[in-house]
Amino acid sequence: MTSRSAGRDGAAAVASETAATDREQPRQRVIEAAADLLAREGRDAVTTRAVAVAAGVQPPAIYRLFGDKDGLLAAVAEYGFAxxxxxxxxxxxxxxxxxxxxxxxxxxxxxxxxxxxxxxxxxxxxxxxxxxxxxxxxxxxxxxxxxxxxxxxxxxxxxxxxxxxxxxxxxxxxxxxxxxxxxxxxxxxxxxxxxxxxxxTTEEPAVQDPGPAGAARALRATLPEQTALSGAEQQLLREWLDRLAADG
Missing domain, CATH: 1.10.357 (Tetracycline Repressor; domain 2)
Incomplete structure (x- = not known):
């Protein structure tokens, strides 16, 4: 790659990042304006016109950025979770x-x-x-x-x-x-x-020894008391638990 082509690629990358930032700034401004209206006046106050005025944008920008009012509210909800x-x-x-x-x-x-x-x-x-x-x-x-x-x-x-x-x-x-x-x-x-x-939660640990080995020993001890597994399933599980318990 020549220095000239590398320079063009770098310039294109910077231009792309700048364009993304330019798009994000009004979007974030609209979301914050909508969140502020929501907090001060309630959900009914969050109209596209009121939000556009508060954010300093034209109403069509709301639709371009969010699709519709539902899209805007979903973006505000995401802002809340963030x-x-x-x-x-x-x-x-x-x-x-x-x-x-x-x-x-x-x-x-x-x-x-x-x-x-x-x-x-x-x-x-x-x-x-x-x-x-x-x-x-x-x-x-x-x-x-x-x-x-x-x-x-x-x-x-x-x-x-x-x-x-x-x-x-x-x-x-x-x-x-x-x-x-x-x-x-x-x-x-x-x-x-x-x-x-x-x-x-439980007041006392169900397993006294931390880690897989302790849990395996506790479960191994209770196997004879349960009936959900068949004999063959119990035998297979017992072998697995014995192997885990031995590692501890």
Whole structure:
């Protein structure tokens, strides 16, 4: 490649990046204007005309950038998940896994109470569950659940645990927001959180020895008590568990 052609390629790359930035700036400005209107005046105030005025763009730009109002609301919901994700802190090795779960639940509820209109939109838009920020947040929660499971502290299956955590957090926020201010008792939030903790975790580890070997030994000991597997299936599983237990 000659220096001249390399220079042309470099210039083209810079021009492409500049064009992408130029497109992103008005898009982000519109999203932030819509989020601000949503927070101050509610969902009904988020019209394409009002958002265009607030963002300093022409109304046709809204349709060019988002397709329609539903597309704009989906983008605002994604913006909400990104903001929520930015508040999360993942400790890869917390000293107390149950306290780590409590802290994560509290953080989710606090975000919802501080951003009621945005939070409601986030969980009412069907497309929100496919957003990158939502998936990243779910990965953090799944990490917490897997650490609990690995430590023998998970009472239910991982999928059910995640559902219970989400259901109690959303229920806490939405119930709190519907109550008159004089009936908003903080004990409601604490009780819901501790009910979730009791449903999802165990007070003592189900497996005393951490790691696969301890779990294998615990499961190996309970095999004779279960009837879900056939004799041949039990024998095969027993061989696998013996091999895992021996590695410990």
């Amino acid at each position: 903001r929520f994700l930015a508040t999360k802190h993942l400790d890869p090795d917390p000293r107390d896994h149950i306290e780590d779960l409590r802290a994560g639940w509290d953080l989710a509820v606090e975000f919802g109470l501080a951003n009621p209109a945005l939070y409601t939109l986030m969980y009412s838009e069907p497309a929100s569950r496919t957003s990158a920020a939502f998936k990243a947040g779910m990965e953090i929660l799944m990490g917490r659940i897997r650490r609990l499971a690995a430590g023998g502290r998970l009472r239910v299956g991982e999928d059910l645990a995640i559902t219970l955590i989400h259901a109690t957090a959303r229920g806490a926020v939405l119930t709190w927001l519907t109550l008159p201010e004089d009936r908003r008792d903080p004990a409601l939030l604490t009780t819901l959180r501790e009910s979730m903790i009791a449903a999802v």
